[in-house]
Amino acid sequence: MFEFSAFSLYDAAFLAIGGVTILGALGVVLFRNIIYSALSLVFTMLGVAAIYFQLNAGFLGAIQILVYAGAISVLIIFAVMLLMDKDARRTNLPTPRTKAWFAGGTITMMMLASIIAAVGFTEWPKTALQGVDNSVGMLAELMLGDYVIAFEAAAILLLVAVIGAIILAKGVENR
Amino acid sequence: MDISLLLTEIMVALLGLLVLVLGLALPARGKTVVNRFALLGMIAILAYSITAFSQKASFFNGVYQIDMFGSYFKLLFLSAGILVMLMAGKYISRFEEKSSEFYGLMILATLGMMLMSSAGEFITLYVGLELMTISFYILTAYLQNDKLSAEAGLKYLILGAVSSAILLFGISLVYAMTGTTMFTEIAAAFTMQPALLAGVVLIIAGFAFKISVVPFHMWTPDIYQGAPIPITTYLSVGSKAAGFAALVRVFMVAINGADASFDWSMLLAILAALTIIIGNLIALSQKDVKRLLAYSSIAQAGYILVGVVAANSFGLKGVLFYAMIYVFANTGAFAVATAVEVDTGKTGIEAFAGLSKRSPMLAAIMTICMLSLAGIPPMAGFAGKFYLFAGAVQNGYLWLAVIGLIMSMVSVYYYLGVSKAMYIGENENDSPVLTTGGSTVALWICVLATILLGVYPGPLSELAGYAIQILM
Numbered sequence: 001m002f003e004f005s006a007f008s009l010y011d012a013a014f015l016a017i018g019g020v021t022i023l024g025a026l027g028v029v030l031f032r033n034i035i036y037s038a039l040s041l042v043f044t045m046l047g048v049a050a051i052y053f054q055l056n057a058g059f060l061g062a063i064q065i066l067v068y069a070g071a072i073s074v075l076i077i078f079a080v081m082l083l084m085d086k087d088a089r090r091t092n093l094p095t096p097r098t099k100a101w102f103a104g105g106t107i108t109m110m111m112l113a114s115i116i117a118a119v120g121f122t123e124w125p126k127t128a129l130q131g132v133d134n135s136v137g138m139l140a141e142l143m144l145g146d147y148v149i150a151f152e153a154a155a156i157l158l159l160v161a162v163i164g165a166i167i168l169a170k171g172v173e174n175r
Numbered sequence: 176m177d178i179s180l181l182l183t184e185i186m187v188a189l190l191g192l193l194v195l196v197l198g199l200a201l202p203a204r205g206k207t208v209v210n211r212f213a214l215l216g217m218i219a220i221l222a223y224s225i226t227a228f229s230q231k232a233s234f235f236n237g238v239y240q241i242d243m244f245g246s247y248f249k250l251l252f253l254s255a256g257i258l259v260m261l262m263a264g265k266y267i268s269r270f271e272e273k274s275s276e277f278y279g280l281m282i283l284a285t286l287g288m289m290l291m292s293s294a295g296e297f298i299t300l301y302v303g304l305e306l307m308t309i310s311f312y313i314l315t316a317y318l319q320n321d322k323l324s325a326e327a328g329l330k331y332l333i334l335g336a337v338s339s340a341i342l343l344f345g346i347s348l349v350y351a352m353t354g355t356t357m358f359t360e361i362a363a364a365f366t367m368q369p370a371l372l373a374g375v376v377l378i379i380a381g382f383a384f385k386i387s388v389v390p391f392h393m394w395t396p397d398i399y400q401g402a403p404i405p406i407t408t409y410l411s412v413g414s415k416a417a418g419f420a421a422l423v424r425v426f427m428v429a430i431n432g433a434d435a436s437f438d439w440s441m442l443l444a445i446l447a448a449l450t451i452i453i454g455n456l457i458a459l460s461q462k463d464v465k466r467l468l469a470y471s472s473i474a475q476a477g478y479i480l481v482g483v484v485a486a487n488s489f490g491l492k493g494v495l496f497y498a499m500i501y502v503f504a505n506t507g508a509f510a511v512a513t514a515v516e517v518d519t520g521k522t523g524i525e526a527f528a529g530l531s532k533r534s535p536m537l538a539a540i541m542t543i544c545m546l547s548l549a550g551i552p553p554m555a556g557f558a559g560k561f562y563l564f565a566g567a568v569q570n571g572y573l574w575l576a577v578i579g580l581i582m583s584m585v586s587v588y589y590y591l592g593v594s595k596a597m598y599i600g601e602n603e604n605d606s607p608v609l610t611t612g613g614s615t616v617a618l619w620i621c622v623l624a625t626i627l628l629g630v631y632p633g634p635l636s637e638l639a640g641y642a643i644q645i646l647m
Contacts, residue, residue: 118348118373125354146235149181150302153290156188157306160283163195164313167273168328171319 014054021047034084034091038077045069059136180232180241183224183249184289190216191282198275206275210267213278214260214613217285221253229641237295237357245293247495247642248420252288255413255502256281261617262510263405264610265517270317270403277317281409284310288413292420297346297356300421304342304385307417308335311410315402327401334384334394342381348374358429365430367437375430379442382425385418386476389450399469404516407465408509411472412502419479419498423491427646431486440570444484448578450477455582458589464512465522467589468505471548474586475501481572481579482563488640488647490566495639497559500547500628504556507544507621510614511537518608527593528600534608538597540622545590547625550583555628562636 020043027040045068052061084091095101132138143151178185194213201209224246232241260278267274287310290303312335316328350356352371353364365371380391387395399407431439454474461467479501482494512522514537519526531538547554560583564576610618628635 115373118369122352122368122370124370125352127354146238147298149184149234149239149290150299152188153287153299153302153306156191156283156286157302157309159192159195160280160306160310160313163276163280164309167276167313168316168319 010054014051017047017050017054020044021051030094032092032094033089034080035077035088037092038073038080041076042069042073045073056132057135059139176234177232180227180230181234181239183220183227184286184293186216186220186223187282187286187289190220191279191286194275194282195279198279203272206272209275210260210278213275213282214257217253217257217260217282221250221257224249224253233295237359238299240293240295242293242645243642244420244424244645245289247638248292248416248498249289251416251499251502252285252292252413254499255409255416255506256285258502258506258510258617258620259405259409259413261613261620262408262506262513264513264612264614266403266405266513273317277314280310280314284314284409285413288417288420291417292424294421294424295358297350297358300425301339301343301346304417304421305339307414308339308385311335311406311414314406315398315410317406318403321401323401324403325401327398330394330401331398338381338384338391341377341384345374345377345379345381348377358425361429372437375439376442378425379422379439382418382422383446386415386422386480387473388446388476388480389453389473392450392454392473395473396466396469399472400463400465400522404465404509404513404522407469408506408513411468411509412505415472415476416498416502419483419494423483423494423646426483427486427491440484440486440572443480444572444575447477447480447484448575450474450480451579451582452477455586455589458586461589463523464515464527464593467524467593468508468512471586471590472505474582475505475548478560478563478579478583481567481575484572484575485563485566485570487566487570488643489562489569491643491646492636492639493559493562493564493566495642496562496632496636497556499635499639500555500559500625503621503624503628504544504547504554507540507618507625508548510618510621511541511544514608514610514614519604524593524596525600527596529602529605530597530608533602533605534610537608537610537618538594540618541597542594543622543625545593547629549587549590551587553626553629555625555632558629558632558636 024040024043024045024047028037028044031037031040045064049061049064049069052058052064080091190213194209194216197209197212198206228246228250229243230241230246231243233239234241260281263277267277270277284307287303287305287307291300291307294300294303312328312332315331316325318324346356348370349361352366352368352374353361355361355364384391384394399411402410426439426443451474454470454472454477458467458470458474461470479494479497482490482492482497484490485493514534515526515530516522527541530541543554547556550556550560560579564579567573567576567579
């Protein structure tokens with residue numbers, strides 16, 4: 001099932017990065033203080049960036065750090081600070097219902113077990129990892145070439161999201 | 176590569192953006208002009224897309240497919256959008272100064288649906304799907320004075336995000352195994368590996384959420400009830416048809432066509448049976464017409480899924496045919512519900528009591544649309560169910576067709592329950608329920624289409640037959 005014989009430094013690095021990513025994600029959900037949750041989100045984003053770097057996708061990794069770990073998480077923290085009107089230690093409380101915990105936990109475990117089994121028992125097609133000389137150029141060609149329709153649609157999607165955020169955040173007019 | 180073949184999509188995108196800009200630029204009085212403009216624009220695009228029906232092209236090595244299958248669904252989305260805009264009529268006044276954004280977002284949601292029905296690979300499909308759902312998240316929460324609407328928007332956002340994550344996870348597993356997101360290439364590289372199976376199961380679960388198939392249907396009643404009724408209508412006819420368009424293309428091109436060693440049809444058949452049974456049984460106990468129509472739409476998704484299970488020419492023709500007539504029957508029923516809600520402020524069955532004395536036309540239209548949903552001849556629903564179940568029988572799923580037939584009988588009970596209230600129930604208020612010009616037009620289109628397509632289904636079924644040739 002799993003090959004432990006060929007365990008290399010590369011794999012060890014991956015496990016460490018993956019561990020940080022997952023712990024960060026767990027932190028987002030489990031911390032009771034939403035500021036801590038936002039900060040652990042930064043760790044998850046950095047972990048994902050590190051995975052990109054490990055896969056030789058340096059440009060994507062850099063973008064991930066700049067946009068997500070940098071800009072977006074700072075925005076989230078700003079928004080939280082501006083909107084927070086109660087004690088910070090009680091801003092992200094878990095649901096008190098044990099039934100919900102039980103149901104959610106069961107589904108998560110079943111899902112996790114079946115995915116691990118599926119991935120573990122699969123013979124994955126192996127391709128040698130090869131660096132790309134000009135990954136930025138390649139990305140640009142794909143985005144504005146074959147995937148230009150998805151690219152343009154994504155632009156409209158972002159516009160819709162911005163308009164929606166304004167409409168919903170503006171709320172009901174006070175009269 | 177001829178960009179003019181993408182003209183339908185380009186025009187919808189431009190119309191949506193133009194409506195948004197005009198809504199900002201014009202003073203408050205100009206808003207009604209923008210709303211008319213949006214409607215006329217959609218009608219013009221529908222007229223153009225009819226002339227462009229038989230165009231065929233493959234863009235960027237198959238990333239985007241212009242074919243009759245996509246064209247058919249584009250006609251469906253545009254007709255549904257136009258009907259919803261017409262019937263929204265008076266309801267729009269509840270949105271006050273945000274009404275032009277309402278139209279703009281609806282048009283852009285239509286664009287997302289179009290991308291879903293024509294995408295030849297997963298990334299474009301996913302972006303189209305997100306464009307559609309994100310527009311719907313906003314539109315669902317549009318009634319900001321209404322707590323139910325805000326709650327529905329939040330629920331839809333959270334559940335929709337989870338279902339998108341599941342779909343994406345499935346796509347990434349499939350990509351990891353086959354090395355491509357292109358449907359045709361996935362079919363060529365399909366192997367019976369556990370990870371690939373898990374990926375396909377997750378993809379099916381992601382689509383099942385969008386078309387509200389049991390057990391992924393939990394969100395439907397709450398969101399259908401909370402959302403503004405025009406949006407509920409568009410969710411139930413547009414979003415659902417888009418989900419089916421994408422599911423059929425993915426299923427027929429990427430999954431089913433490749434390797435028959437795993438019986439995907441059986442998986443879908445079980446889902447379809449569960450959906451038909453549970454949707455109809457829960458609908459029996461509903462006291463609110465919006466919720467009743469929500470559970471009915473779950474059951475209807477089950478019927479359409481029967482056609483995907485059959486996966487032969489009869490069944491697929493049934494999927495396309497039924498999706499189209501469902502637009503008319505369901506929009507008709509929701510348009511009457513909208514008129515009643517605008518008039519009484521309620522949607523419980525008691526609000527419909529005595530409607531036959533107040534507005535005989537509305538009561539008759541509601542009854543006809545409900546009979547079509549139940550599949551009673553000579554309404555269009557009968558012809559549609561005939562294709563779907565005949566396809567299933569042809570492919571050896573007799574038990575599924577029997578379940579469908581029995582549960583259709585059961586559904587007559589709750590559909591006629593509303594009619595009973597309308598014709599036998601008493602209401603102290605006997606002033607007629609007023610409808611605006613637009614919603615009257617929408618009601619007439621719906622009821623005429625429902626009857627005509629039932630009596631003479633030939634042309635539409637021929638059109639559907641052409642559309643599925645690409646998948647056979």
